[in-house]
Amino acid sequence: MRAPDVADLVARLREGQPRAVARLISLVEDESPVLREVSAALAPLVGRAHVVGLTGSPGVGKSTSTAALVTALRARGKRVGVLAVDPTSPFTGGALLGDRIRMGDHATDDGVYIRSMASRGHLGGLSWAAPHALRVLDAAGCDVVLVETVGVGQSEVEVAGLADTTLVLLAPGMGDGIQAAKAGILEVGDVFVVNKADRDGAQSTRRELRSMVAMAERPEGAWKPPIVLTVASRGEGIDDVVTEIDRHRAHQEASGDLRRRRLARTRREIEAVAVHELRERFGHVGADARLDDLAADVLAGDQDPFAAADVLLDVVQ
Amino acid sequence: MRAPDVADLVARLREGQPRAVARLISLVEDESPVLREVSAALAPLVGRAHVVGLTGSPGVGKSTSTAALVTALRARGKRVGVLAVDPTSPFTGGALLGDRIRMGDHATDDGVYIRSMASRGHLGGLSWAAPHALRVLDAAGCDVVLVETVGVGQSEVEVAGLADTTLVLLAPGMGDGIQAAKAGILEVGDVFVVNKADRDGAQSTRRELRSMVAMAERPEGAWKPPIVLTVASRGEGIDDVVTEIDRHRAHQEASGDLRRRRLARTRREIEAVAVHELRERFGHVGADARLDDLAADVLAGDQDPFAAADVLLDVVQ
Incomplete structure (x- = not known):
């Protein structure tokens, strides 16, 4: 599939075109590779x-x-x-x-x-x-x-x-x-x-x-x-x-509750993205194989999940 | 409250004492500071x-x-x-x-x-x-x-x-x-x-x-x-x-499905602990204040959540 033209989609979004709205939400849901680009383009809007x-x-x-x-x-x-x-x-x-x-x-x-x-x-x-x-x-x-x-x-x-x-x-x-x-x-x-x-x-x-x-x-x-x-x-x-x-x-x-509530919401949103990014890294070659080994160790009783998590965090950082 | 004697609790757990079972699950639920110790002691069992x-x-x-x-x-x-x-x-x-x-x-x-x-x-x-x-x-x-x-x-x-x-x-x-x-x-x-x-x-x-x-x-x-x-x-x-x-x-x-299923389960368990550890770090002094600043930037439209998450991950690593 052709890579979506984010700038064009966002321009059409600003005109309120329903198809642009639908397409951009789909890109979000599907975790498209252009998600970061979309997010950056929406920030000022x-x-x-x-x-x-x-x-x-x-x-x-x-x-x-x-x-x-x-x-x-x-x-x-x-x-x-x-x-x-x-x-x-x-x-x-x-x-x-x-x-x-x-x-x-x-x-x-x-x-x-x-x-x-x-x-x-x-x-x-x-x-x-x-x-x-x-x-x-x-x-x-x-x-x-x-x-x-x-x-x-x-x-x-x-x-x-x-x-x-x-x-x-x-x-x-x-x-x-x-x-x-x-x-x-x-x-x-x-x-x-x-x-x-x-x-x-x-x-x-x-x-x-x-x-x-x-x-x-x-x-x-x-x-x-x-x-x-x-x-x-x-x-x-x-x-x-x-x-x-x-x-x-x-x-x-x-x-001032509106701003306080929105700040708290935005904090959680950033946290969620950061956690998501970290999970993505777990899935990368290297970390992924290491995670398999760690799971086998835990299953065998040679390791516990907390110690294994420490090893994993070291691998992805 | 007195710090729980994990070795004693686990010994009583192995004897099947209901109170030890109840206490250890409470330590898990409450995310007690001894959770890691508990987890390590349970690993071979x-x-x-x-x-x-x-x-x-x-x-x-x-x-x-x-x-x-x-x-x-x-x-x-x-x-x-x-x-x-x-x-x-x-x-x-x-x-x-x-x-x-x-x-x-x-x-x-x-x-x-x-x-x-x-x-x-x-x-x-x-x-x-x-x-x-x-x-x-x-x-x-x-x-x-x-x-x-x-x-x-x-x-x-x-x-x-x-x-x-x-x-x-x-x-x-x-x-x-x-x-x-x-x-x-x-x-x-x-x-x-x-x-x-x-x-x-x-x-x-x-x-x-x-x-x-x-x-x-x-x-x-x-x-x-x-x-x-x-x-x-x-x-x-x-x-x-x-x-x-x-x-x-x-x-x-x-x-072999049992082992495959348990390996997958253990992978997720390790991932969940790792993500949890990371969230703990977000809450630490320093990262916490930085997260406030980032949320304010995102709210002002100067930053998007993905870019903010990258900054946060750099701070806690």
Whole structure:
């Protein structure tokens, strides 16, 4: 395959061409040899997009809420990016993509970019590829990038690490109060959204959340997460969600939290790239053969993993 | 706190004392300063345990199956370790631990060790702490270690990476055929278990699995995953599962797959330790301040993450 013309792609990205956005994210995902060149070219173009993470247990309506938020933000004239890193998201399966908002085919609305990403496969998972994809969407001129992920395991903490504002979605009658607390997703919420609020139990879910928010200790002047009731399938309450996102953004800017959060995010991003670089070196001829020998030694009981790791680090440095 | 006497702990571990097992796993989880010493002391003692991973969507009965397997293996006189890394496991919540098989209180049966681990929190998650906990259980003389994890996101692939034999559990009537395929857990199964086989749809789930197994391409003589029907809550079919685990083990030994799989696992373990060591260095004075500066540069658009990572790697080496 012909080597991609990065300068040309980035020029077209700046014009907002969907194909350039798609191609550049693919280069990131595939860990193209031009990834460094891409990253360098994007550096001066990023930092504008407000990153909004959506997380919650399967079944709470994350994808429907994402779609409703896209509609609401477009109505306000915002350019919107969507990064779906939820392995169970219909964005991935193509259902919503086909029916509602499809990147590429979306010729009549060049203000929306949607991209689903596998949350598995790459070393380091979400933490490795997603920040780079975010930078592409940011450089494409998105005002807001919505990152949707499933609230199980590590991903909800990772999405909170990526986001300027994290929405935690719950639905009544799923025993979510307990479930969510267990998975630790309540701690990362900047805005709580009780979706499917037309169902029984919405008020009690709100009460549970309210007392939990009230009990949490926070310094004076710190952000207190609001609770919004929505019926995303009918678009109800979505404007309130957008309002709370804007309010959170303004609070973060005034308090300096936005910069602090972004600095922490960027630190982790640099770390992740450095760790990735190191893993690449492990795979190089020489280090790779040495790693085989070391593994055989550990398996034989002649060496332990820590001593072996020291040897490996000496080899690649 | 007094520094732990590693030599004494390991001596008591070799006698199979549950408290020594528990303490050593805690030292691993807490990343104690004596972790290297522990690892070195365990090196000559490991390699005996057969590691069996259990994975599957929430609700398929993983914990009940784990408990039933413990009973069946104990009846065969095997020493058994259980590592529950499923964040939704009742082992973690304490329900099953309290009701059925509890480590420590299990004074009448010193042949079972049960330990639940958080799947989050540590850098690198499961991949970092679990292999070291496995080595502790192995050194304690366990013939079999069962590793239970939830089949969502990355964990099912990670558990397959840890295990000599991976059991993939499904249950009828959950749309699991599709769900499981989506999450990619079918690819990692050495033995498929259709649990709750007294429910409607068990036969059709088996048929689905059978045609999927039949369609998969595999080299001649390669292991063909069997399908076992169980009702774990009544212990039905559990003996068949144990038989298939033994058969898989024998096949792996004869084919050399066991050694190949363990070498690959050990390679990853050494890599994970090396990466962990590197991250520790990032946190040291000097590198830490430099990382702050680099993050600020990236945030300002003066630097990109790849160039920043190069600088960081130079600093810590």
